[in-house]
Amino acid sequence: MRIVVYGLTHAGITIATFFSEAGQDVIVIDENEEAIAELNAKIDAHCVCSNAASISELQKLNLSNIDLFVASSNKDENNLLAAHFAKSIFQARFSVCYLMQTVFAPRHRQKTLQQSQLAIDKIISPEKAIAQHIVNNIAHDAFINVYPIPDLSLYFCVYEFEPENPFIGDALKEWLDHQDLKITPLILKTSHAYDVAHPKDQIRAGHVLFFCCDNQGIEAFNRQNMTDAESISNYVVLGGGRFGAELARRLEKQESVKNLKVIEKDLEKAKTLSQTLEQAIVLNGDALDPSLLEEAGVDKNTLVLCLMDHDENNILSALLVRKMQANTMVLIHTPSYFDVLSSLGLTSLVRTREIIVSEMLSFIPFKAVKILRVFGAYNWLLCRIHIHADSSFLSQNYEKIERKGHIKIAGVIRDEIWMPAVTLEDKMLREKDKVIFIAHKSMIRELDRIF
Template sequence: MRIIIVGDGKMGSTFAQRLSKAGHDVTIIDKRATALQHTIESLDIMAIEGNGTTLEIQREAGVEQADLLIAATNTDEQNLLTCLIAKRAGAKHTIARVRSPEYVKEISLIQEDLGLSLTINPELACATEMARVLRFPSAVKIDTFTGGRVEILKHCLSPNSPLVGIRLSELSRFKASVLICAVERGKEVFIPNGSFQLAAGDRISIVAQPRDASLFFRRIGAPTSPVRQIMLLGGGRIAYYLAAQMADFGADVKIIEQDYAVCRNLAEALPNVTVIHGDGTDHLLLSQEGIEEMDAVATLTGLDEQNILMSLYAGQVSKAKIITKITRDSFEDIVENMDVGSVFYPRYIAAEAVVRYVRAMANSTGSNVETLYSIVGDKAEALEFRVSQGSRVSGIPLQDLRTRPGILIGSIHRGARVFIPRGQDTIEEGDSVVVVTTLPNLNDLDDILERRR
C-alpha cells in the first residue's frame, strides 16, 4: 500500500518503521531536515521536507494516489486539518493522532464529520492496556482475540513457580485448558513443543479463554484478584486516563504529581481520585501515602530514568504489582534485565493499532487477517485469521498439517465454541484461528504451510 505519514517525531518514525517493515511503500513528511535525515538513514523510505498540512506538499508526496495518510504531528488540530485536506485531495483513508482528553467524548462526532478512518490516542490506548493488566495482576501483558473470548497472557516464572522444570507435555496436571504458545528466555524466543522444559525467569505467553486463564493461575498459586489500591506517580495524560478507568472499576486511586496546576486540573476532572501535590521520588512522602500497602504502583512521569528508579524502589518496599512507562526504545535492552514489572511503550501500542488497521484494509485485497498483536516485541506475533472457502488447511487434522517452522495454532473459534486445539482437531471454513509465529508478514492462513517445491 502507498502510505504517507505527516510528522517525523517519535510516533511518526515508529509508524514508518513498522509499516515499511511490513512491506508498504511509505513516504514521510516533516519540516525538520535533521529528523528526516535520521529516518531515511535507518529506513528505506521516501522523505519530503515541508509542511505536511499544505496541499502543495501533500501533492508532492502523491496524496492523490495514497491508500492511507497518517497525521502524527504534536498538535491535535493540525492532525485533524491535515487529514481533512488529504481526504479532499484524494487519499482513500486517513488516520489522525488525537491526544487531548478534551476531545475524547466528541471523538466519534469528529471522526464522522471529517471522514476519518481512525483516530489514535496513544496515551488512552496505553492506559487501557495497563488497566487490563491491573485487573489480572499475574499477567505482564494481555492481548484479546475473537471479541474477548480468547486471551494471550504473558507471565514471568519466578524461581518458586510450580511450572519451573516441567515439560509442556505435563501441563495437563493443572487441569486447565491452556496452551503455552511462546517462551522468551533471555534474548531468544521459542515457539515450543511438548518436550520444551520451562525454567525460572522464562516469560511465557499463554493462550486461553478468560475463565480457563483464571483457573490456571489459581492452580499455580498466582494472584488473580484485581488490584484495589493503586498509586500513580506522575499526573500526565496516561495517569488521567488510567485513574479514570480504574476508579470506574471501583479501585482506590491515588496520584502524586509535582506540578500544582496539573494537580488542580486532575482533582477537578477526577473527583473520585485522591490527588497529592508532591515529588514522587521523595521516599518519605511515598511512605506517608502508604506505598508499602499498595496493590499496584505505576510510574508514569515524562522521564524514563525516573520511572525506572521509582519502579525499582516500589518493588523493594512493597509487594505491589509494578507498571513502568517507557518512552524511548534505547532503554529496551536495559529494561529487559531489570525488575520493573510490566513495561509499556505508548508509541508501540499506537503503532500496533495502526498496523492492525492496515491489515484490516488489506482484507479487501486478499488478506484474511482479522487481528494482529506483537507479543514479543518484533520477534513474534499472534494473528487471528478467518478461514476462507477453499483454504488448503481446511479439513486436515492438525497433526497431519505440514506447517512451516515457527508456527503454532493457538485456538479455534467455531460458532459458539472456542477451544485449544489438539492434534486430531481440524480447521474448517468459517473458523477464526489464532496463529502464533516468529515468521514475518503472514497475510493468509495458507502461508503457515510449508512452501511447495
C-alpha cells in the same frame, strides 16, 4: 502495500520502521529536516521533508494508490487535516489519525470528530488504550501482561516463570499438564530471544510464555497461578498527566479499588485533578520524594503505577518503591530498556509503543488477514483469518498453514466457541472458522497471498 507515515513521533517512527523492515513501500513525511535525514539513513523508505497538513505540499508528492495513511505528528490539528486530505483527496484506502493531546481525547469529542465531515477511518487516543490495558492487567495478577482481542472474547496472555515456580528446570510439557486450562504455547522468550515454543523446552527462571485463552480460561488460569492480588489494598498513581489522569478516572469506577491516590508535581495540574476526580486523594509533590511516598501509604500492600512523562523518572520511582516492598507497574516508551528493566526485577511493564502500534495495525484492511497485535520486539504478529467457502484451506489440516513458514496456530473459534489447537482432535478447518495464529514479521508480505 503502500504506506504513508506523517510525523516522526515514537509511534510514527515505529510504524514506518515496522513496515520498512517487512518489505513494504513506505513514504515518511515530516517537517523536521534533521529527523527525516536521520531516519532516511536507518530504514529503507522514501523520506520527505514536508507538511502533510497542506494540500499544496501533498500535491507535490506522488501519493497515488495509498493503502494506509498514518497521521502521527505532535500536532493534533495537522494530524486531523492530513488524514482527512489523504482519504478525501488522494483516495487513501485507509486513514488513521493519532491524537497526542487531551484537547481532542474525551470520548464525546472523538465521536463528534468521527461524525463530522472529516474522512478519517480511525482516531486513536493513546491515553484510552493504555489506561484500559492497565485496568485489564490489574484484574489479572497472574500475568505480566494481558491484551484483550476486540470482538473475539479472547485474551493474548504473557506469563513469566518466576524463580520460585516449582516447574523451573522441568520441560514445558510438565507445567502445561499441571494447568487446569488447556493451553497452546505459542512463543517462549528465552535469553532475550523470542522462539516458537515446544513442549520439550526446558523452563528457566525469567522465561516468558505467550498464549491465548478465552474469558473463562483467563479467570481459571488467574485463580490457579495468582500471586498476592488479594493483598493489594492501596493504589498510587505517580503522575497526573494525560496517562495518569485517564487511568485515575477509570480506576475510580472499579469496585475493587477502594483506596486511590495520585501524586502530581505540577500544582495547577494537581488542583485540576482534585476537582475532577471524585474519590481519589491528590497529593502535590515529587514522586521521587520518599517522605511523600510514605505519606501516600506506600508499603507491601500497595500497587504503584509509574505513569510520568519520562521513562527515567518512571524507572527511578519504581526502583524506589520496590525498596519499600511495594508492587509496581511501569510505563515505558523506549523498547531498548525492556530487557535491562527485566534484569532489575521490573517485569510488569506498560509497553507504550507496542500498545499504540498494535492499535494502529489492528485497523489495517489487509485482504484476508487481520493483524490483532504486534509483540516480541515488533518481530511477531498475532493474526486472524476467516475460512470462507472459497478458501484454499477449507477442509484442510491446519498444519498445512504452519508448513508455509514462521506460523503457529493458536486455536480456532468455531460456532462462537474458543478451541485451543491442542484440543482439536480433528485438525480439519471448516467453513466459518476463525483461525488465530502467530506469524513472524518476515511473513507479512506473504500472508495475503497464502490466505
